[in-house]
Amino acid sequence: MNFLEGKKRAFFIGVGGIGMSALARYLFNKGIEVYGYDRTETKLTKKLVSEGMNIHYTDDVEFIPTNIDIVVYTPAIPADHKQKNWFIDNDFTLYKRSELLKEILNESRVIAVAGTHGKTSTSSMLSHIMKGSDNEVTCFVGGIMVNYNTNFLYGSSKWVVIEADEYDRSFLRLYPDIAIIQALDPDHLDIYGTGEEMVESYREFTLQIKNGGMLVVPDHVRDMMSKDWLAELEDKNISTIKYGSIKEADKKKTDINVISLIAKELNTDVVINCEGREIVLNVLFPGRHNALNSVGASIIAHKMGMSWDSIRKQISTFKGIWRRFEVIHKTVNQIFIDDYAHHPMEIKAMVGSLRKSFPGKKISVVFQPHLFTRTRDFVSGFAEELDQSDEVILLPIYPARELPINGVTSQIILDRMKLEHKKVVDKEELINELKSRKIEVLATLGAGDIDKLVPIIKEEVFN
Numbered sequence: 001m002n003f004l005e006g007k008k009r010a011f012f013i014g015v016g017g018i019g020m021s022a023l024a025r026y027l028f029n030k031g032i033e034v035y036g037y038d039r040t041e042t043k044l045t046k047k048l049v050s051e052g053m054n055i056h057y058t059d060d061v062e063f064i065p066t067n068i069d070i071v072v073y074t075p076a077i078p079a080d081h082k083q084k085n086w087f088i089d090n091d092f093t094l095y096k097r098s099e100l101l102k103e104i105l106n107e108s109r110v111i112a113v114a115g116t117h118g119k120t121s122t123s124s125m126l127s128h129i130m131k132g133s134d135n136e137v138t139c140f141v142g143g144i145m146v147n148y149n150t151n152f153l154y155g156s157s158k159w160v161v162i163e164a165d166e167y168d169r170s171f172l173r174l175y176p177d178i179a180i181i182q183a184l185d186p187d188h189l190d191i192y193g194t195g196e197e198m199v200e201s202y203r204e205f206t207l208q209i210k211n212g213g214m215l216v217v218p219d220h221v222r223d224m225m226s227k228d229w230l231a232e233l234e235d236k237n238i239s240t241i242k243y244g245s246i247k248e249a250d251k252k253k254t255d256i257n258v259i260s261l262i263a264k265e266l267n268t269d270v271v272i273n274c275e276g277r278e279i280v281l282n283v284l285f286p287g288r289h290n291a292l293n294s295v296g297a298s299i300i301a302h303k304m305g306m307s308w309d310s311i312r313k314q315i316s317t318f319k320g321i322w323r324r325f326e327v328i329h330k331t332v333n334q335i336f337i338d339d340y341a342h343h344p345m346e347i348k349a350m351v352g353s354l355r356k357s358f359p360g361k362k363i364s365v366v367f368q369p370h371l372f373t374r375t376r377d378f379v380s381g382f383a384e385e386l387d388q389s390d391e392v393i394l395l396p397i398y399p400a401r402e403l404p405i406n407g408v409t410s411q412i413i414l415d416r417m418k419l420e421h422k423k424v425v426d427k428e429e430l431i432n433e434l435k436s437r438k439i440e441v442l443a444t445l446g447a448g449d450i451d452k453l454v455p456i457i458k459e460e461v462f463n
Helices: 018-029 043-050 082-089 097-104 117-133 167-173 193-206 229-237 248-253 288-303 308-315 345-356 374-376 378-384 412-414 427-435 448-463
Strands: 009-013 033-037 054-056 068-073 095-096 110-116 137-145 150-153 157-163 177-182 213-218 239-244 255-265 268-276 275-281 324-329 335-339 365-368 391-394 422-424 441-445
Touching: 009 018, 009 082, 018 033, 018 043, 018 097, 018 137, 018 150, 043 054, 043 068, 054 177, 068 097, 082 095, 082 150, 082 324, 095 097, 097 167, 110 117, 110 193, 117 157, 117 288, 117 308, 167 193, 177 193, 177 288, 193 229, 213 288, 239 374, 255 288, 268 288, 275 308, 288 308, 288 345, 308 335, 335 345, 335 448, 345 365, 345 378, 345 441, 374 412, 378 391, 378 412, 391 412, 391 427, 412 422, 427 448, 441 448
Parallel strands: 009 033, 009 068, 033 054, 068 095, 110 157, 110 177, 137 157, 177 213, 213 239, 239 255, 335 441, 365 391, 365 441, 391 422
Antiparallel strands: 137 150, 255 268, 268 275, 324 335
16 A cells, blocks of 8 residues: 555655755645745745745744654754654654655655765756656755755656765665665764775665665775675675775676766766776865766766766756855855865865866865864864864854764864864854965865855855
């Protein structure tokens, strides 16, 4: 039986989250009335309201309508939330986003995009590529795709592209037909304890791919997979497609070889060899990480029957995602880029891309750490990668779902850094701080609320 059959009204607690809002859009597209709460009004919640959803910003049970059939909540909601507790006290079944996805995707064919980095870029690229085929997919992605101004697309086929999030082990509720893992760098150690335990959960995830399915991995992920892990996949008749490797000596390891990356100022030509054919993908973004994301997405589309000519055409028209190397301001002398980077390896990729795109320019970074636990666990990594910039301004830690941890502040990153030009400032001081500096290339980085400062910086610093 279809889970949604007979259901007419849904209530989302935390509807303004990027993953929650995509799910709300799916239910609304299915003819279900959507109601929801969020802490503050944002550009995204305004858009949901304009699409016909009912959203309020006061935690009061009086705002809960009658006859609610589905209740969805985000784990970021605090334990004392009145509306959430009202539903619990009145014996409603509450679903986390991943739990509801499991129910509604039961009859779908799923392409799951996993990895500690690259999920949003790869799933968005793949969704855009598939828009160019007759086999249109539904997609749930963790960012706003510039081409469509949304994080959700509804397609006519049974195929669904979805980000498989490792946080809270959510991806273990998915049983995909096809999966891709883009990175296995340690993250969410507040959940897993160790990087090894996190990788073990990824192994469990891959073994939930349906018999006869497919796993796509870049070679740096393949190198972390044990012989036993690969044998388990083979026993389930799951084919493992390997790609990547720019090094000539490593080509034998891969099924699809990246021959070269031709870097331009703000885009990259990716030359690959697939089944004896040389193909050039024009990616409208710099950086090796974006290049490999595009290759992974293209491989899946090709395995699903799309021609390389169609794939190339779609890749060349993919305009990106909000807050993923998003160019906010650009003149001959100055450039301002905003990015979601919140892990040391993402900062490494970002600063490396800036160096290649703008050689000889001074790189200024404003970074807002995200989560006390992540700051504590990766303080050395943050310091090392931020040191690759020319000057760094650190904002206070964005707590998200966490309470403060004694002794864990942005200062501990600063204290580990070797860079001469570094400083911690409050958000209220940032504009004056930036005005006092000669900016050539500025990058604002972080997964918290630093994005709210972006339009202010653009208006007051660059105009």
